[in-house]
Amino acid sequence: MTTDELIWRIAGGSGDGIASTSQNFAKALMRSGLDVFTHRHYPSRIRGGHTYTEVRVSADPIRSRGDGYNFLLALGDSFARNPQENAYYGNEEVKPLSENLDDLDDGGVIVYDSGLLDTDDIPDFDQRVEEHGWHVYDIDLRTIAREHGREVMRNTAGVAVTCAIAGIEPEVIKSLMDDTMPEKVFEPNMSVFDDAYGVVTEEYDADAPDISIPSGSHDEEQVLISGSDAIAYGALDEGCRFIAGYPMTPWTEVFTIMSQNLPEVGGISEQVEDEIAAAALAIGASHAGVKAMSGSSGGGFALMSEPLGLAEMTETPVVLIEAMRAGPSTGMPTKTEQGDLEHVLYTSQGDSHRVVFAPADAEEAYRQTRRAFQIAYEYQIPSIVLYDQKNGGELQNVPASVFDEAPNPDLGSVITEAELADAPHDPSGKYNRFQHGVEDNVSPRSIPGQEGGRYLATGNEHMPAGHISESPDNRVNQVNRRMSKMETIRAELDADGGQRNFHHGPADADYGILTFGSQQGTAVEAVDRLNDEGESVKLLGVSELAPYPVEEVTGFIESVNEVLVVEMNASAQFRGLTQKELGRFGDKLSSLLKYNGNPFEPAEIVEGFVTSIVEDGRLPGHETKFVPAAGD
Amino acid sequence: MSAFSAISEDIEHDRNEYTPGVEPQPTWCPGCGDFGVLKALKGAAAELGLSPEEMLVCTGIGCSGKLNSYFESYGFHTIHGRSLPIARAAKLANPGLTVVAAGGDGDGYGIGGNHFSHSARENHDMTYIVFNNEIFGLTKGQTSPTSPKGHKSKTQPHGSAKDPIRPLSQSLTAGASYIARTAAVNPNQAKDIIVEAIEHDGFSHIDFLTQCPTWNKDAKQYVPYIDINDSEDYEFDRTNRAEASEMMYETETVLHEGTVLTGRYYVDEERPSYGQEKRAIGEMPEEPLAERYFDDDHEWDRVYDTFLDRHK
Structure with a gap:
C-alpha cells in the first residue's frame, strides 16, 4: 500500500x-x-x-x-x-x-x-x-x-x-x-x-487504513484539461472557425467541444451526413478562405481517404483529427489502441504526402494542433493530429499559462488582390496558382471572389493554372514540387531548435525505450523506476511521425545497445515505420506490444523491459507481448 | 472594405467572358448534350451580370465534370459524387459567392446520392445541375441509376432489372425548394431555368437531360419536348407540393414511353435558405467568415480569455 x-x-x-x-x-x-x-x-x-x-x-x-x-x-x-x-x-x-x-x-x-x-x-x-x-x-x-x-x-x-x-x-x-x-x-x-x-x-473506524491524502501546492494556477479539450483549443487559437463532422467515439469529444464553442466566436460547425461529406466540407471551406478542420475515428477516417487525397492533389490546406480506438472494423469502440498509424500515414491512392503529429498529452496536443494548422496553411498540405481514446479522455492538471498565447489567424500562403495584379497568369486570364520554381515550392493560392485570381482546382493532374494535363514533363514537375514540401517541412521543424521530440533519462544510458503518442507519460514513469532500480535506460517519445525525425531517432538508437519499442497495437506499426524511415536497425529494435484495450501501466513496461531485455526471459501473462529484434 | 472585389463590384459581363482563352475546345463528342449545359450556363451568367470571379463552379467526375474546364470562373473539379459537400461549405464560408455544383446522373443520384438528399434537405442557397444522360458515358457505356429498366449494357448484358431513380420526386421529398427539368435540345428554356435557379434563395435542382450520342444511341435525343409550363395539357400549380409531386411522377414515367416533359416543377419561395436558418439560431456570423481573415482590425478571441475558466 x-x-x-x-x-x-x-x-x-x-x-x-x-x-x-x-x-x-x-x-x-x-x-x-x-x-x-x-x-x-x-x-x-x-x-x-x-x-x-x-x-x-x-x-x-x-x-x-x-x-x-x-x-x-x-x-x-x-x-x-x-x-x-x-x-x-x-x-x-x-x-x-x-x-x-x-x-x-x-x-x-x-x-x-x-x-x-x-x-x-x-x-x-x-x-x-x-x-x-x-x-x-x-x-x-x-x-x-x-x-x-x-x-x-x-x-x-x-x-x-x-x-x-x-x-x-x-x-x-x-x-x-x-x-x-x-x-x-x-x-x-x-x-x-x-x-x-x-x-x-x-x-466506522475511519483511521484503520494506512492512507492519507498528501498535501501539495502549485506555483501557478492550474487547469484540468483533457487531450480532446487541448486539441479543440489549439484549433480555436489558430483561428479555425469551421468544423464539419459526424459522431464517432472517441472523436466525438473534439467535435462536441468545437461545436459548443464555435458559435461563441462567430464560427461555424456542421454535423453532416457522413465522413466523406465532413472531410469534403472542411476542404470546401478552406478552399473558400476559412481555416477549417474535420476528423473522425478509424472507421470514419477510412471514409475520408478520398477527400484526403483530393486535398493533397489540389494543395488545399486542411487539418484532420484521428482518434484511434481498438480495430479492425468496429473493434472495441470505447477501448484504446494505436493501431491506425499506418492507416493515417498511407490511406488514399497514389503517393501520400501529409503531415502527421501524435501528441502525447494535453500540452503537446494544444501545441501540436496549432503547429498542424500552421504547417497545413503555410505549405498547403493536409495535417493530421493522431491521438487515441486514452489521451483524448485523460484529465490532467496543466498550468493555465500554457494557454496564455497569442491567437494566429494567419491563412498562410495566400495571395492578395493587390499582389494578383502583378502575378503570372495564363493566356486565358487564369492565375497560375500551381507554379513551378517558387519559394519552397509553395505557390500562393488565391481565394474565390478575389479579382484576378480565378483558377481551376482539380483532383486530376494539372498545369500551373489548373488545366487538366497528362503531359509527362508537367507531371514530373508537379509531383516533385508537391512531394518536396515534406523535406522543407522537416527542415522547418528541425530549425525550431534541436530535439523536437521528448527525451527523458540519462543521456549516456545503455538501453533505450522508444514510443510514440499517448504512451509517453507512462513510459517516463517506467524509465524513472528502471533507473531507480539500477538499470540504465532512457526514453524517446516521438510525436512527429510525418515527416519522420530521421536524424533525431537515428542518434538515439545509435547511442544505446538495444531499443525496446513500446506501442499499443499487435503488428508493431511504429517499429515498422521507424525501420522503413531509417532503413536499418532491424536487429536492434524489439517490441513490447499491448492490444487488449487497456493502456499500459508503468509496471508493465518495467516488467517487459526487465524480463525481455535484461533477463532474456518470457513474459508471464498475455496482457503484453514481446517481439524480439530481427535475428534475435 | 471587402477582400473580394469580384463579388462587390457591379460590372456588366459578356457571355464570351466565360469562354477560356486557353483550351476553349471541349473534348465532348460531337452532338453531346453537355454543350447545351455549357451554353446555357454562359448565357445565364451573362444575363445575371455575374463576374467570372464571383462564381465558384464545383463539379464531380465524368464528362459533366469537365464543365468548369470550359467555363471561365473559379472552379473546383472534385471527386466522384462529392461536388455538393465542397460547394455548400464554400457557400457557408463566403455567402457572397455564387455557387453552382454540377455532375452526372451517376455522380449525383448514385455515388453522391447521400449528399444530394442532405444538401436538398438543408436547402443551401446554391444551384445543382445534374447532367442526366441515363448512362455512364466516360467509362464507356455502363447502365446508370437513371437508365430505364431493361437497359442493356456491357455490365448488364441481360438488361437492367432495376427501375430507374425518380430524380425529381426524390428531390422534392428531400427538400429542394426549386426543382426543374430541362434538356440540351432546348437552350432558351435551359438558360431561363438556370437564371431562375441561381436567383432562387435556396437549393435549386435542375435535372438536365443531356443526350449521349455515343453510348446511349437507343435513347431519344429528347425531342420533341413539351414545356409543361406552356402546354395547356398540363395544368398544375408549381407552388403546390402535392400537384408538383404528381406532375413529377408522370414526367418520370412517360420519359421512357417517349414523351419528354420539361419545365419548372416546384418552387417554394417561402422557405428560408440554410444560411438564413443558421444565422437565425446564432450559428453563423452575419459577415462572411472568409472576409475576417483579411480584416486586419478583427480582434480574434483566444481560449485563454474565453473558455479556460471552466477548467479552473
Missing part, C-alpha cells in the same frame, strides 16, 4: 454519473494544490454496463495512470441487465465491485453501496478481503441519498465517505460543488454529504 498517493477508482454503471463525479473530484483536489491524472474505462452502451474512472492524486507531478489502485468506491449499476443463468455477460449488477478486485492493492480500501450491492453474490469475497488486507466499508449510500434528496446523489455520499476515510477536507469538495451546482441541487447534496461523512466518523 502506497501512502504517498491516492489512486481512487469510482465504479458504477454507464449513465450513473461516474464521469462527472470523478471530474469534480479531480478538479477539487487540483484546486487544493495536488496533481491529478484520470483514466477512464467504459462500455459502448448508453445505460448500464460496468464503467469506472480512476483519479490518481499526488503531491508530485504525474503523467500516467498508476499500477493498480488503492481506493475503490463501488456504486451499483442502476441499469444492469437481469442475467439468465449462464449469460455470458454475467451478473452486471455487482460488477462495479467484483470486476475491480483483481487490480486493488493489498491493504486497499473498499467502499460499496450496500443499498444496491450484496457481497454474497461475489465468490470468495470475505476470503479475498482477508488475504489482501482490504478495509471494507459497507454503507447504504442509496438510502442516505434518498433521505435528503434523490437517489442519484449517492455519488455525493460516496465522495463524502471517501473524504472521511482518506482525510480530505470536506471544504475542498463542497466549495467546488457550490461553484458547479444550482442552489436547489446544492442544498440537498450538502445534506447527503454531511450525513454520509458523519456515518463514517461515528460508526
